[in-house]
Amino acid sequence: MSFRDLIREALRSLESNRGRSLLTILGIVIGISAVIAMTSLIGGIRNSLVESLGLNAARAVQISCAYQMKPDDVDDLARLMPEYEAIEGSAFGYTQIKNGQQTIDVSITGANSTFFQMTGALRLAEGRLFTTQEESSASRVVVLDRSGVKALFGREDITAVGKTVRIGSSDYLVVGVDERMPNTGSGGNSTYITVYMPLETVLKDFSGGYAYLTQVVGIAREGVDVDALMETTKKQVAKVMSIPDDQIDDNVYVYSMKSTIDSMTGFMNSFSLIMGAVAGISLLVGGIGIMNMMLTNVTERIREIGVRRALGATRRDITLQFLMESAVVCVAGGIIGTVLGYLLSWGLAFAASTFGLLSSMGMSTGDGTTSTLAPLVSVEAIAAAVGLSIGIGLLFGWYPARRAAKLDPVECLRSL
Amino acid sequence: MDIMTIEHLTKVYGEGDTAVRALDDVSFSVQAGEFIAIIGSSGSGKSTLLHLMGGVDRPTSGTVRLQGQDIYERTDEQLAVFRRREVGLVYQFYNLIPVLDVVENMTLPVLMDGRSVNDKRLNMLLRTLKLTGREHYLPNQLSGGQQQRVAIGRALMNAPAVVLADEPTGNLDSKNSAEIMRLLRDSNRQLKQTLIVITHDEDIALMADRVIAIEDGRLVRDERIRQVPAATHGGTAAAFPSKGAR
Numbered sequence: 334m335s336f337r338d339l340i341r342e343a344l345r346s347l348e349s350n351r352g353r354s355l356l357t358i359l360g361i362v363i364g365i366s367a368v369i370a371m372t373s374l375i376g377g378i379r380n381s382l383v384e385s386l387g388l389n390a391a392r393a394v395q396i397s398c399a400y401q402m403k404p405d406d407v408d409d410l411a412r413l414m415p416e417y418e419a420i421e422g423s424a425f426g427y428t429q430i431k432n433g434q435q436t437i438d439v440s441i442t443g444a445n446s447t448f449f450q451m452t453g454a455l456r457l458a459e460g461r462l463f464t465t466q467e468e469s470s471a472s473r474v475v476v477l478d479r480s481g482v483k484a485l486f487g488r489e490d491i492t493a494v495g496k497t498v499r500i501g502s503s504d505y506l507v508v509g510v511d512e513r514m515p516n517t518g519s520g521g522n523s524t525y526i527t528v529y530m531p532l533e534t535v536l537k538d539f540s541g542g543y544a545y546l547t548q549v550v551g552i553a554r555e556g557v558d559v560d561a562l563m564e565t566t567k568k569q570v571a572k573v574m575s576i577p578d579d580q581i582d583d584n585v586y587v588y589s590m591k592s593t594i595d596s597m598t599g600f601m602n603s604f605s606l607i608m609g610a611v612a613g614i615s616l617l618v619g620g621i622g623i624m625n626m627m628l629t630n631v632t633e634r635i636r637e638i639g640v641r642r643a644l645g646a647t648r649r650d651i652t653l654q655f656l657m658e659s660a661v662v663c664v665a666g667g668i669i670g671t672v673l674g675y676l677l678s679w680g681l682a683f684a685a686s687t688f689g690l691l692s693s694m695g696m697s698t699g700d701g702t703t704s705t706l707a708p709l710v711s712v713e714a715i716a717a718a719v720g721l722s723i724g725i726g727l728l729f730g731w732y733p734a735r736r737a738a739k740l741d742p743v744e745c746l747r748s749l
Numbered sequence: 750m751d752i753m754t755i756e757h758l759t760k761v762y763g764e765g766d767t768a769v770r771a772l773d774d775v776s777f778s779v780q781a782g783e784f785i786a787i788i789g790s791s792g793s794g795k796s797t798l799l800h801l802m803g804g805v806d807r808p809t810s811g812t813v814r815l816q817g818q819d820i821y822e823r824t825d826e827q828l829a830v831f832r833r834r835e836v837g838l839v840y841q842f843y844n845l846i847p848v849l850d851v852v853e854n855m856t857l858p859v860l861m862d863g864r865s866v867n868d869k870r871l872n873m874l875l876r877t878l879k880l881t882g883r884e885h886y887l888p889n890q891l892s893g894g895q896q897q898r899v900a901i902g903r904a905l906m907n908a909p910a911v912v913l914a915d916e917p918t919g920n921l922d923s924k925n926s927a928e929i930m931r932l933l934r935d936s937n938r939q940l941k942q943t944l945i946v947i948t949h950d951e952d953i954a955l956m957a958d959r960v961i962a963i964e965d966g967r968l969v970r971d972e973r974i975r976q977v978p979a980a981t982h983g984g985t986a987a988a989f990p991s992k993g994a995r
Contacts (some may be wrong), residue, residue, distance in 0.1 A: 334860055334861055334863070335860070335863070338860055342848070342849070345848035345849070346848050348848070349847065349848050636844070637846055637847070639844075640840075640844040640845075640846065641846070641857075641861075642805070642829075643800075643803070643805045643832065643838055643844075644832065644833065644838065644857060644858050644861065644903070645829050645830065645831075645832035645833025645834075645858055645861050645862070646829065646861055647825065647826055647829040648825065649826075650829075650861060742805050742806070743797075743800055743805060743806045746800075746805075746840075746844075
């Protein structure tokens with residue numbers, strides 16, 4: 334029998350017992366949708382947590398040194414350490430803007446686009462980051478966040494890109510706006526905002542001649558062992574900054590989020606596994622439903638089995654025929670269950686976001702806005718769900734199918 | 750020419766005190782193209798004999814040779830292939846697969862063999878069996894006579910060496926019985942198709958070339974009524990597609 338003939342016959346047989354088949358499919362649907370909903374929801378929570386730390390948080394290495402580093406030192410370090418995809422420094426500036434009675438305290442973060450991209454510190458809602466040209470020529474360009482737009486233009490929903498703002502003694506062109514609206518911590522007549530400019534611009538306009546970097550961050554290349562890299566980084570920083578070996582530990586500090594993220598991911602994975610196992614129990618019940626249905630089918634169709642065998646079906650043919658029926662039930666249940674599971678996880682995620690469950694779980698992005706939870710939809714998970722349902726079908730269909738195949742055809746033909 | 754030789758065929762069901770000797774040392778041979786009627790009371794062992802001749806069961810001892818070869822020397826797998834290709838089975842209760850339509854039931858042995866259906870042969874059979882127009886009816890949409898015609902179609906689809914029928918008219922009225930017997934006899938006469946029919950019906954037994962009686966598992970009578978006629982291949986009355994159309 335060709336595969337197509339087998340499937341066609343399986344569908345016909347299931348169709349002829351529609352009620353029983355649908356109930357069995359329902360069992361699998363519940364099992365698969367529970368597994369999908371649980372794993373995708375937990376995957377989504379994990380991703381939200383990781384994202385709130387910055388996309389590359391696991392590969393980011395923070396470097397600081399008692400002897401303050403300059404841009405040239407960072408360039409030297411980058412040349413010495415090809416293990417890093419990029420090493421970037423940022424500088425800090427501060428100024429005040431008087432606006433009538435109002436005083437705005439402006440904290441300025443100076444760094445190049447690469448720095449913002451790798452740390453995930455900026456999430457642009459409008460405009461763009463700095464161009465290489467603007468970075469190398471210390472152009473007077475600035476990225477604001479929503480609080481900055483509100484403080485400087487009066488309203489947060491104004492289109493700021495393309496306008497200029499006066500910060501300190503010069504005018505700066507707004508090229509981008511960050512989507513977030515951090516707490517401005519305004520007290521009395523002063524407001525506190527943070528703005529972002531290219532590194533060279535900050536060093537030129539706001540450093541008062543001390544061109545030191547306040548923060549240096551490296552992003553390790555994919556696959557590099559971050560723990561080992563941290564050790565070599567210490568030594569290389571010491572070399573660049575001419576720090577003697579015996580003073581390295583006192584003067585050079587290297588820090589990574591990796592171990593924190595690792596333990597968090599590990600926790601989420603075990604959590605996912607436990608919840609998946611709980612959901613898996615309902616899948617097991619669904620599988621037993623299949624076995625039950627197939628055993629009933631075999632008993633009811635004992636005469637048909639005898640006829641097929643008498644007409645020349647081998648035991649293998651009979652096994653395949655009944656296995657195909659349970660596989661079809663499971664694949665149908667798997668497909669419906671996957672769709673239902675995702676709908677369920679989106680519904681739960683929506684409910685969690687709406688009722689503020691995420692904030693209570695400590696899942697905020699650190700700037701006052703609650704992150705929205707997007708369940709993790711992955712091809713792997715779908716493939717695993719469908720694979721799992723076929724597996725369940727074959728596993729629980731095997732015993733009834735073998736029982737059918739082992740029947741004596743003459744006995745089958747004799748029964749009525 | 751003998752197509753089938755049965756020697757010392759014995760079948761015992763069960764063991765020890767509960768053992769039942771369903772068939773006891775039965776021997777006879779079948780000529781190619783012969784029409785044999787097997788008669789006997791219920792439980793005499795007729796059906797057991799038929800199943801053993803068709804390779805559906807395995808004997809306790811003895812041999813069934815088809816064209817000189819003992820069919821029970823084959824493995825289960827080979828025996829299944831033998832049933833598909835060399836034997837056509839027709840039962841009293843039609844035994845059609847309820848979820849398959851007329852054509853699907855008729856072509857089941859071909860599909861099980863992994864071969865493609867010979868449409869020409871299928872259409873000729875449908876015509877001869879007066880099933881044209883009902884190709885896609887399910888068994889429960891057909892009358893008993895129609896269902897039995899589908900079963901005959903299924904048995905003849907592979908142009909088997911031997912057709913074995915177990916009380917093929919036992920569940921039909923006299924008009925349908927006559928029709929079914931005419932079809933089986935036509936295939937026997939026109940194709941020189943060997944036909945072995947179990948029956949309770951004296952009229953049917955009288956149509957046969959030879960009558961074999963079984964009682965308590967033993968062959969008690971083997972009587973030739975008439976000589977096996979020569980095949981009328983290509984004759985004007987050839988309603989059945991010849992073996993060449995297989």
